[in-house]
Amino acid sequence: MTSSHSVDILDSGFVFKTANTAEFNEKLKTEVQQIQALHGIYPKLMVPVLHTGLVGGRHFYILEKKSGASLASLVFDATKSIEYKNQIIKHALDSIKTAVKIECSQPIESTYQLHQKIRYEWDSLKQLHSLFDKPVIIEGKIIIPSGRAVVERALAYAEEEIFLASSTSAHCNFHFGNVLYDETLNEISFIDPDGSVQGIDPYFGFSRFAFSFWHELAAEIRDSINIVPLEKSVLFLMKHDQHRQMLDQIPVIRSIHEISNWIGEENYRKFYALTTYCFLRSMRINGSKDTWMMPSSPRAGTPEETLYAGLMFYLESLSSTVQ
Ligand SMILES: Nc1ncnc2c1ncn2[C@@H]1O[C@H](COP(=O)(O)OP(=O)(O)OP(=O)(O)O)[C@@H](O)[C@H]1O
Numbered sequence: 001m002t003s004s005h006s007v008d009i010l011d012s013g014f015v016f017k018t019a020n021t022a023e024f025n026e027k028l029k030t031e032v033q034q035i036q037a038l039h040g041i042y043p044k045l046m047v048p049v050l051h052t053g054l055v056g057g058r059h060f061y062i063l064e065k066k067s068g069a070s071l072a073s074l075v076f077d078a079t080k081s082i083e084y085k086n087q088i089i090k091h092a093l094d095s096i097k098t099a100v101k102i103e104c105s106q107p108i109e110s111t112y113q114l115h116q117k118i119r120y121e122w123d124s125l126k127q128l129h130s131l132f133d134k135p136v137i138i139e140g141k142i143i144i145p146s147g148r149a150v151v152e153r154a155l156a157y158a159e160e161e162i163f164l165a166s167s168t169s170a171h172c173n174f175h176f177g178n179v180l181y182d183e184t185l186n187e188i189s190f191i192d193p194d195g196s197v198q199g200i201d202p203y204f205g206f207s208r209f210a211f212s213f214w215h216e217l218a219a220e221i222r223d224s225i226n227i228v229p230l231e232k233s234v235l236f237l238m239k240h241d242q243h244r245q246m247l248d249q250i251p252v253i254r255s256i257h258e259i260s261n262w263i264g265e266e267n268y269r270k271f272y273a274l275t276t277y278c279f280l281r282s283m284r285i286n287g288s289k290d291t292w293m294m295p296s297s298p299r300a301g302t303p304e305e306t307l308y309a310g311l312m313f314y315l316e317s318l319s320s321t322v323q
């Protein structure tokens, strides 16, 4: 897939984001409008656009370069302690909660049929349905429901719940790469909202954050999980102790139940459905189109298998048992 843009971080203290070809100008323009709208409603949290224009027929925009780093680099930095990681993750969630609350208080145009979106993703993943039917064990935990049952639960919740269709006034893309932390000021800020999911409920932003750990493993780090065929089930095992430790000791990464502290118990079902949608969509985008087959011997997990392990572990490991 051609990359739509490049990001240049300059020593002069500015960040330039430029469309790679004119065909991506509209995408960049929409992003600028979205950033401006979000900066209008939460100015302290959203990094503003300083300037925007055309260079050689390609659209660009400029941001102030923030000190510090993205959560993607901090959370996966082996030299940082687990306590530190826990603390910045909680801090980021506090800021996301503030942002989503403001987003939800904006005039909303309509409601949204999430179950149709989930159904579309599920139908697009037909080649993986046999994986969704295999019993799974992840890091020693037997996951009780099947993947298919998880999707059915998400569909049922999606039909029951009401989803707000936000316009440009929701960020929806709070994954670790788009959340910056300045240690000196102890400040969180956001960049890079997602216009491609525009119209989805603002709570989708929380789902993107929760799914970020697994998305980093699947799409950025890669080769982070092994898949082992067993007689009746498949076993997923983390390859690296660092990742296992994060999963064990960062409660927000480990399980959906921890997020209640930020979203409230009443939004659990809505969040379950949105998070399932988030994982399925990413499995479609990042996965191969190959028909899934039980491996004949242990091998590295593919991006779609890694995301699948993440979906099952994050949503269902707490209701499951240790082998
Ligand atoms: N204003 C900023 N201050 C500091 N760092 C920034 C800033 N803007 C972007 N970055 C860094 O650049 C990275 C990529 O920027 P951004 O998220 O806007 O683009 P992207 O579309 O996600 O690009 P890519 O697809 O390459 O990840 C961020 O994860 C962050 O590390």
Ligand SMILES: [Mg+2]
Binding pocket: 177, 178, 192
């Ligand atoms: Mg980004």
